[in-house]
Amino acid sequence: MQRPFRRCRxxxxxxxxxxxxxxxxxxxxxxxxxxxxxxxxxxxxxNRAQGEHLSGKGGTxxxxxxxxxxxxGDDIRRVDWNxxxxxxxxxxxxxxxxxxxxxxxxxxxxxxxxxxxxxxRARQLAAAFSVxxxxxGERVSVFACNHSGAGPxxxxxxxxxxxxxxxxxxxxxxxxxxxxxVEHAIESMLRLHHGRGIAIVLxxxxxxxxxxxxxxxxxxxxxxxxxxQLLGPSEIDPExxxxxxxxxxxxxxxxDISSAGxxxxxYHEHRLGLEQFLGEQSRKRNGRFVSLSSGKSVERILxxxxxxxxxxx
Amino acid sequence: xNWPGFSAIANAWWLLLLIPLxxxxxxxxxxxxxxxxxxxxxxxxxxDQRVNSxxxxxxxxxxxxLQMALLILLVLAAMQPFFVGGSARSRYLPVLIDCSASMxxxxxxxxxxxxxxxxQRVREVVENLxxxxxxxxxxxxxxxxxxxxxxxxxxxxxxxxxxxxxxDLPSRLEDALxxxxxxxxxxxxESVLVYSDGNFPQRVSFDLPFEINYQQLxxxxxxxxxxxxxxxxTEPPKWDVFLRVESSxxxxxxxxxxxxxxxxxxxxxxxxxxxxxxxxxxxxxxxSSRLEAKLEVDDGGYDSLTADNVAFLDLPTARPLRxxxxxxxxxxxxxxxxxxxxxxxxxxxxxxxxxxxxxxxxLVISSKLDGRSIDAVTRLxxxxxxxxxxxxxxxxxxxxxxxxxxxxxxxxxxxHMQLRDVQISEDVTKQPGVEDANxxxxxxxxxxxxxxxxxxxxxxxxxxxxxxxxxxxxxSTLPYRVxxxxxxxxAVQIARQEAGISEVRASKTSVLPPREVAADTEYRIVTxxxxxxxxxxxxxxxxxxxxAFESGRYRIMDGGSEVVSxxxxxxxxxxxxxxSVEQIQFDELSVKAADELLDTxxxxxxxxxxxxxxxxxxxxxxxxxxxxx
Numbered sequence: 001m002q003r004p005f006r007r008c009r010x011x012x013x014x015x016x017x018x019x020x021x022x023x024x025x026x027x028x029x030x031x032x033x034x035x036x037x038x039x040x041x042x043x044x045x046x047n048r049a050q051g052e053h054l055s056g057k058g059g060t061x062x063x064x065x066x067x068x069x070x071x072x073g074d075d076i077r078r079v080d081w082n083x084x085x086x087x088x089x090x091x092x093x094x095x096x097x098x099x100x101x102x103x104x105x106x107x108x109x110x111x112x113x114x115x116x117x118x119x120x121r122a123r124q125l126a127a128a129f130s131v132x133x134x135x136x137g138e139r140v141s142v143f144a145c146n147h148s149g150a151g152p153x154x155x156x157x158x159x160x161x162x163x164x165x166x167x168x169x170x171x172x173x174x175x176x177x178x179x180x181x182v183e184h185a186i187e188s189m190l191r192l193h194h195g196r197g198i199a200i201v202l203x204x205x206x207x208x209x210x211x212x213x214x215x216x217x218x219x220x221x222x223x224x225x226x227x228x229q230l231l232g233p234s235e236i237d238p239e240x241x242x243x244x245x246x247x248x249x250x251x252x253x254x255x256d257i258s259s260a261g262x263x264x265x266x267y268h269e270h271r272l273g274l275e276q277f278l279g280e281q282s283r284k285r286n287g288r289f290v291s292l293s294s295g296k297s298v299e300r301i302l303x304x305x306x307x308x309x310x311x312x313x
Numbered sequence: 314x315n316w317p318g319f320s321a322i323a324n325a326w327w328l329l330l331l332i333p334l335x336x337x338x339x340x341x342x343x344x345x346x347x348x349x350x351x352x353x354x355x356x357x358x359x360x361d362q363r364v365n366s367x368x369x370x371x372x373x374x375x376x377x378x379l380q381m382a383l384l385i386l387l388v389l390a391a392m393q394p395f396f397v398g399g400s401a402r403s404r405y406l407p408v409l410i411d412c413s414a415s416m417x418x419x420x421x422x423x424x425x426x427x428x429x430x431x432x433q434r435v436r437e438v439v440e441n442l443x444x445x446x447x448x449x450x451x452x453x454x455x456x457x458x459x460x461x462x463x464x465x466x467x468x469x470x471x472x473x474x475x476x477x478x479x480x481d482l483p484s485r486l487e488d489a490l491x492x493x494x495x496x497x498x499x500x501x502x503e504s505v506l507v508y509s510d511g512n513f514p515q516r517v518s519f520d521l522p523f524e525i526n527y528q529q530l531x532x533x534x535x536x537x538x539x540x541x542x543x544x545x546x547t548e549p550p551k552w553d554v555f556l557r558v559e560s561s562x563x564x565x566x567x568x569x570x571x572x573x574x575x576x577x578x579x580x581x582x583x584x585x586x587x588x589x590x591x592x593x594x595x596x597x598x599x600x601s602s603r604l605e606a607k608l609e610v611d612d613g614g615y616d617s618l619t620a621d622n623v624a625f626l627d628l629p630t631a632r633p634l635r636x637x638x639x640x641x642x643x644x645x646x647x648x649x650x651x652x653x654x655x656x657x658x659x660x661x662x663x664x665x666x667x668x669x670x671x672x673x674x675x676l677v678i679s680s681k682l683d684g685r686s687i688d689a690v691t692r693l694x695x696x697x698x699x700x701x702x703x704x705x706x707x708x709x710x711x712x713x714x715x716x717x718x719x720x721x722x723x724x725x726x727x728x729h730m731q732l733r734d735v736q737i738s739e740d741v742t743k744q745p746g747v748e749d750a751n752x753x754x755x756x757x758x759x760x761x762x763x764x765x766x767x768x769x770x771x772x773x774x775x776x777x778x779x780x781x782x783x784x785x786x787x788x789s790t791l792p793y794r795v796x797x798x799x800x801x802x803x804a805v806q807i808a809r810q811e812a813g814i815s816e817v818r819a820s821k822t823s824v825l826p827p828r829e830v831a832a833d834t835e836y837r838i839v840t841x842x843x844x845x846x847x848x849x850x851x852x853x854x855x856x857x858x859x860x861a862f863e864s865g866r867y868r869i870m871d872g873g874s875e876v877v878s879x880x881x882x883x884x885x886x887x888x889x890x891x892x893s894v895e896q897i898q899f900d901e902l903s904v905k906a907a908d909e910l911l912d913t914x915x916x917x918x919x920x921x922x923x924x925x926x927x928x929x930x931x932x933x934x935x936x937x938x939x940x941x942x
Contacts, residue, residue, distance in 0.1 A: 112350035206351035235350060242936055243376075245344040248352040255352045255359065256344060259376065266358045274354065 023168035025127045030299055034128045035135045037302075037312045039103065041198050041224050042286050066094045102141065102195030103133030104223060107174065108185060108203030109146040109153075111250040114176040116232025117294045122202040123171045124298040125228060129200050130167040132312065134160060141193060142170055145185030146178030152188050157195075179250040181207040186214035196222030205229045205278055215281050225287030226311065227278060233295040236271070238264065317917060320393035320444045327388040334384060338377045379932040386925035390918040393444050397914055405463050405500040406448050407493045408435055411509035412477055413454045413484035414822075414888040418510070418533030418617040427530045431508040432474055434528065438506070439470045441915050449496060450474065453509070454862075455482040455823055457489035463500055480862040481620045481822045483885045484513040486897065494522060511893035511906065521899050529895065529906035535562030537584065538621025538889035539608055542819035542882060549631035549654070550599030556592040556606055556624070560584035561891045566610035570594045573602050587890065599631045603880070620864055621889045625880030626819040634809055636676040637687055642695060644792040645678050648801040654815075655805060676808035680785070691778050691808040696785035699770075701755050705747045706766060710784070713740035717768060720761035724771070725810075726780055726803050727760055730796040737789040741766040757781075775855030776827045778811060780804070820881045822864050827857035828877055830869070836876065841865025 021028055070079060070090035080093040105126045113119040126142060133140040140163065141156040155170040180188075182203040199218050205211065205227070218225050241261035247254050257263065275291045282289035288311060292301055306312050319325075349355070416427040435450070442448060447463035450473050460473040486507070493505055504524035511529050541557035558568060565583040569576055580592040596604065604626040610616045633654040638645050640659065649657050658674065677689040682697050698706060717732035742765040752759055752767060760780075761769035770781040791797050809815035820826050830836065832854035838846045841863050850856040861867060866880040883889075897904045 115350050206353040208353050243344050244347050246352055246355055247346055247348045249348050249350050253352060255355055263358055266361055270354050270357045
């Protein structure tokens with residue numbers, strides 16, 4: 001009875017594979033669905049340039065937004081005279097302003113991302129977020145950091161559908177390796193970045209350093225933080241017993257652990273503590289945080305987890 | 314409280330292995346390397362205060378504790394600890410195990426034989442043997458048999474113990490002790506363990522050079538058995554068959570007699586403890602036949618020993634005694650003429666006939682040494698000095714008066730005789746410097762002494778017995794004395810017994826009676842239990858020295874055919890009585906049976922090894938148990 005089913009699956013794969021894929025990162029179906037999705041920021045931080053995102057400030061579009069008191073220096077042409085006639089007080093009529101938002105994607109390409117498909121999942125998500133930004137008429141910049149001291153690899157200020165190929169090529173050519181901590185990667189990215197909007201950080205956030213400062217820098221740069229922590233299944237639920245010697249994939253440092261099985265409870269406490277810390281740090285800066293397993297498919301992450309949590313729509 | 318002792322305390326040095334164990338543990342050698350994305354999380358775990366609390370540190374090192382416990386247990390086991398028992402500890406310990414017939418007596422309740430109990434106790438001794446102890450097992454019955462050398466090899470000892478079997482023989486402690494005494498010359502033996510039911514003579518003629526730990530086994534159930542079985546010919550072909558039945562307790566039963574497989578009759582017996590009863594059967598047999606007596610106790614009674622419930626007796630063909638007397642020995646001819654059931658040769662019609670000398674006789678009375686050429690089992694030489702005795706005696710025999718100074722009154726030939734008044738005109742004189750021992754060394758026993766030398770010699774060679782009267786009877790007053798017809802009658806009786814034609818006694822276990830067979834031929838002896846053993850007859854055509862440790866019929870086979878069969882029976886009143894000696898009386902001291910079971914040293918190494926194995930399992934489980942949380 002399973003045979004016809006397998007044949008159907010094979011047939012559907014033939015159908016999908018009959019059309020050339022635009023990128024190896026995402027299937028055509030996923031890409032098609034992603035193109036219709038948009039990022040949902042908490043606050044509208046936009047560039048001055050015209051865009052599709054409605055600005056929170058008053059603007060010149062025809063869509064009414066709000067009223068406010070007139071203050072000295074305001075353009076009297078925007079005073080609502082009908083209200084003034086009724087209330088004998090000047091009020092300014094505000095209109096929604098559609099402005100461009102800068103979507104910045106930072107991919108942690110250090111060695112720690114190499115294990116358990118974390119880097120692949122990060123590239124897939126980066127591609128998806130970039131496509132959402134480009135299809136939403138935003139400017140998109142993609143950064144990848146790996147080696148300390150070296151500047152990040154980047155593809156910046158892309159806009160429009162035509163830039164999707166650049167994004168895909170950039171991400172497809174990325175190679176993991178290096179020892180840069182995520183907080184340093186953020187800081188080095190901010191030195192090269194201009195523009196307000198969203199900063200999507202894809203990393204495992206397994207760092208000895210403190211990310212608070214880099215989160216502050218993101219906030220003060222007018223970037224709303226979208227922090228996605230990608231952990232491998234064995235990092236989420238390790239199955240280790242006895243005495244082991246852990247070796248750091250980035251630094252090569254070793255750490256001897258005795259009775260690792262005994263310490264798994266504490267490990268889970270610390271992992272959840274890290275998640276909680278990252279979440280608090282993000283929320284304090286009007287950002288968002290989610291911890292994901294690299295064992296999950298990119299489709300489940302996008303169309304279930306992030307959609308349900310309102311990261312995208 | 315008795316602290317345990319250690320047999321190999323030098324192995325405590327192995328405890329020094331704890332140092333490298335701890336060092337290696339903390340050096341964390343042989344840790345598997347696991348590459349992980351980042352040490353950040355694990356470093357924070359390790360830095361956690363809870364991980365570094367003393368209790369957690371202890372928990373983290375529980376494997377170390379288990380390994381240390383394992384090592385300590387193994388080293389303690391290697392040090393061979395033991396709980397000191399109550400008995401004195403001997404490095405070399407001979408263990409004498411009684412395996413005589415009475416040891417087969419079983420208990421009415423448990424059905425276990427005394428030997429089974431002895432084996433069980435000796436097994437405990439062997440299993441609790443300490444590494445520096447050596448045990449030698451010695452089986453004890455009518456003689457002693459060394460089962461093992463002094464060894465600490467438990468497998469050898471237990472195998473020997475398993476193979477130990479009951480012998481249908483009486484028990485003699487002396488032989489076993491003498492063998493132990495010989496062993497004590499090679500190794501220091503301080504004490505000897507004796508496991509027996511105590512069914513042996515109370516007095517033992519032995520000077521104890523070591524201590525005896527006499528472990529007396531508990532008494533068995535009641536027993537009744539046949540202790541004597543013989544037959545006497547009244548007038549051919551009639552035989553009176555006598556049996557003696559004895560019992561160790563109040564028992565009643567029946568004795569049945571079987572002749573060549575046919576039942577002749579029954580006789581009942583009712584006995585109290587220690588009593589015996591004589592039972593007689595009348596049997597007619599003019600040809601050789603086999604008698605078998607079987608004893609059965611009545612229903613409700615318990616007979617603990619089976620070996621004495623059956624006895625065998627072979628009746629010979631009924632015939633008169635055949636005697637050859639040299640014609641010149643007229644006094645002997647006259648003496649024999651009046652004897653009943655005696656055919657004397659040569660008869661009046663066959664005097665000097667050569668055929669007469671080549672025939673077989675039961676008794677030969679001859680005045681010449683060539684009388685040895687006549688086939689007979691009993692020979693009496695008158696005035697003959699054998700060649701091997703001649704160098705010991707002044708030859709020729711001097712003339713002079715002599716008389717019987719002393720004679721062996723218990724000898725079958727001289728019993729009921731008074732020889733004091735016999736005068737002899739030949740003086741048989743020993744050579745100067747010759748002692749009685751010289752005659753014994755030549756194979757002769759001196760039955761009568763004259764003034765200056767022996768007068769009567771006896772020599773037994775295989776199945777033949779020869780008597781040498783060293784003076785001519787005619788040169789003495791013996792023929793005119795009342796002792797003379799008694800002398801001839803005794804010779805006839807001896808001949809009858811040797812030929813087995815007038816009175817036969819059942820043969821007892823130990824050694825098969827000698828049998829005349831073909832000279833220098835190999836025969837196969839098939840025992841009653843079916844085992845076979847190859848035995849070679851001597852050049853004299855006598856098959857002797859064949860061990861008979863079990864009652865029953867032994868078949869002597871030449872190839873596939875049976876040459877002859879010989880039956881032997883236990884027939885020992887002491888074994889049947891199951892009497893038990895609680896105190897052994899030696900020459901200088903007496904030894905009482907131990908009040909308690911032997912409390913041997915109990916080695917602990919196996920217990921420690923078992924605990925170490927359990928610790929190993931716990932450690933393994935702890936190391937491999939699935940992660941929690």
